[in-house]
Amino acid sequence: DAGVIQSPRHEVTEMGQEVTLRCKPISGHDYLFWYRQTMMRGLELLIYFNNNVPIDDSGMPEDRFSAKMPNASFSTLKIQPSEPRDSAVYFCASSLVQGAGETQYFGPGTRLLVL
Amino acid sequence: SQELEQSPQSLIVQEGKNLTINCTSSKTLYGLYWYKQKYGEGLIFLMMLQKGGEEKSHEKITAKLDEKKQQSSLHITASQPSHAGIYLCGAAPNRDDKIIFGKGTRLHILP
Numbered sequence: 001d002a003g004v005i006q007s008p009r010h011e012v013t014e015m016g017q018e019v020t021l022r023c024k025p026i027s028g029h030d031y032l033f034w035y036r037q038t039m040m041r042g043l044e045l046l047i048y049f050n051n052n053v054p055i056d057d058s059g060m061p062e063d064r065f066s067a068k069m070p071n072a073s074f075s076t077l078k079i080q081p082s083e084p085r086d087s088a089v090y091f092c093a094s095s096l097v098q099g100a101g102e103t104q105y106f107g108p109g110t111r112l113l114v115l
Numbered sequence: 116s117q118e119l120e121q122s123p124q125s126l127i128v129q130e131g132k133n134l135t136i137n138c139t140s141s142k143t144l145y146g147l148y149w150y151k152q153k154y155g156e157g158l159i160f161l162m163m164l165q166k167g168g169e170e171k172s173h174e175k176i177t178a179k180l181d182e183k184k185q186q187s188s189l190h191i192t193a194s195q196p197s198h199a200g201i202y203l204c205g206a207a208p209n210r211d212d213k214i215i216f217g218k219g220t221r222l223h224i225l226p
Contacts, residue, residue, distance in 0.1 A: 004157075042218035043158075043203060056213060091157060103148070104214065106158040 004107035006092050012113045018080040021110045023092030024073055033104060034067055034077050035091040043091070049075065082114045119204055119217035127223045128194050136189045136220045138204030144184045148205040148214065158203065161189075191222075199224045 005024040013019055025032045033048040047057040052069045060067070064083070069075040079086055089111050093104040118141045128134045138147065146165045150158040162171045164180035164187060171178055175192045191198055205216040 043205075043216040045213055045215070048213065093158075103160050103163060105160065106150075108157040111155075 004092055004094055004105055006090075006107035006110050008110060009108060010111045010113075012115065013082055014115050015083055016081045017114075018078065019082045019086075019112060019114070021077040021090050021092075021112070023075045023077070023107060025075070025092070025094030026105055027073065029094035029096055029105075031095045031097065031102075031104075032069060032075050033093040033095075034075070035093065035106075037089045037091060037109070038087075046077070079112075082112075084114045087112055087114050119206055119215060121202075121204055121217035121220050123220060124218070125221040125223070127225060129225050130195060131193055134191050134194055134222070136202050136222070138187045138189070138206075138217055140185045140206055142185070142208045144180070144206045145209050145212070146207060147180055147184075147187045149178050149187070149189055150203045150205060150216075152201040152203060152219070154200060161202075194222075194224050196224045196226060198222060 004026055007022045011019060030051050034046040035043050036046055037043045044059055046059045047067045048055055049069045052072060065079055067077045089109045091106050091109045093106045095102045095104045120139045122137045126134060146163055148163050149161040151161055152158045162173055162178050164178060167182040167184045169180050177190045180187045199222055201219040201221050203216050203219045205214045207214045
């Protein structure tokens with residue numbers, strides 16, 4: 001199994017530009033999670049999906065952030081327009097079920113730098 | 116809301132020495148996860164604890180959840196350079212709650 005796949009691995013962009021991060025979960029996993037990691041705030045859950053449907057987006061910082069999951073094997077996290085404070089590592093994770101009883105498998109992350 | 120506090124924030128240990136990392140919750144936990152993150156990489160699952168007093172081991176890493184299920188410790192015996200990285204604990208108060216993570220403990224191993 002290839003695990004959770006994320007692309008790109010690194011992204012450098014200028015303030016105001018649109019950024020799109022991509023994720024392919026592990027096949028058969030019904031849950032997909034987007035996290036953001038910074039030194040100051042640690043690892044934060046942004047949004048998660050169940051069977052392609054967004055369940056909880058309370059962690060999405062503001063309207064500039066949006067996430068979609070058009071099918072079971074693909075999700076995107078979009079930031080438009082990007083700002084320097086969005087610089088962070090963005091992780092995608094997937095699991096069979098939700099909650100504390102199930103392991104989440106993480107992708108390698110996308111390092112985003114907004115200049 | 117639930118918070119997870121990890122201590123210490125960073126740790127520098129001589130190779131071969133033992134060490135302990137702690138994770139404390141403000142609320143009783145349903146389950147607690149330990150993950151390891153190598154610098155610049157994703158998170159790797161280490162182990163999950165659910166029962167009060169439960170203890171699990173994987174190679175030279177042992178984790179324990181206290182009886183009250185509000186604190187967990189991760190102990191590494193005879194540390195090696197391969198143990199270096201960031202250790203994160205994650206937990207949820209109930210089975211269906213989303214998991215939140217601590218800010219991590221940065222572990223450096225000196226050769």
